[in-house]
Amino acid sequence: MGLETGIDRGRLPRGTHGIDPAEVLHSQRMRMYFGVLEAVAERGYTATTVADIVARANVSRRTFYQMFKDRDECFTGAFEAAVDMIIGYLDASIRDVPQDDWRALLRTTLTEYLNRLADNAECAHALHIEALAAGPVVAEQRRRMKTLLAQRMQGAFRIGRGTGEVPADIPAEIFEALIGAIDDRIRDCMQTSGPQALPKLAPQLYQISVALFGIPEWATPGVH
Incomplete structure (x- = not known):
């Protein structure tokens, strides 16, 4: 499921x-x-x-310019919609996860994020590859997206710290660096193996994350 869900790509009838x-x-x-x-x-x-846009959307140029100033403004809106969609999926994915189980929250969030990107290849390209060429407005959107994801990581950390399982405090900027590393791994996977391979990154990204928390699980059974 993605941005196209429930949207008829056909042109509306006249009259x-x-x-x-x-x-x-x-x-x-x-x-x-x-x-x-x-x-x-x-x-x-x-x-x-x-x-290119109006041909794929099956709308007229007149309709396009009634809503958007140019390609950049359309992409900016699409980027924001893609982020909102992904965040909505992440929120839904952890509703039934025990809120004191920081490992499960972390693993579920990473798995859901990668699965949704794999299911929505166009959004994945927009968020992790093409946005880098899209100018300062989208660059700021990317920073906000990465901050949102970093805050989720920090939330899991606080739970682990509260239970005594996480041994030390971690500065907020380190979570930003973690998201940057995850972003790099996602982009590399997409460029070498394609978005369909993204879910295979989940165990590795989980290991990297918990190692940052001071609890390396490199030899955990079933995690490769």
Whole structure:
């Protein structure tokens, strides 16, 4: 499931069609979001044009310019929507996890993040590869996304510290560095093996994370 879920990629019929105008606008906007992510994943950010986006979204250029100033503004909106979608999935994934089990929270969050990226390759390319070429606004969006993920790691740390399992305090900026390392591993995997291989990173990223917490589990059975 992803940004395209429930969105009809076909062009709306001409004339009176009885569809709520707000629903039409939402559908068109989401189709253009998916269109820009799809185009960027296929062609690269700098090569993507408005023509590429409207062709994939099946909307007119007039409709595009009624909603967005240019390609950059459309991509910025799509990036934000992709982040919101991923964060929503992460929130849902830990609802049934015991909130005092920091290891399970950490493992579930990492696994869910990688699985959702693998299921939404266009979003994965936008978040971890093409956003690097998208200018200062998206760079700031990336920083906010990484901060959100770092805060989740820090939340798991606090639980472990509270139970006495985590032996020492960790400065907040170290969690930012951890997310940077995870971002690098994800990007490398996508560029060498493709997004479908991302879930295989989960055990390694879990080991790296708990080692940072001062509890290395390199020899844990079943974790390779």
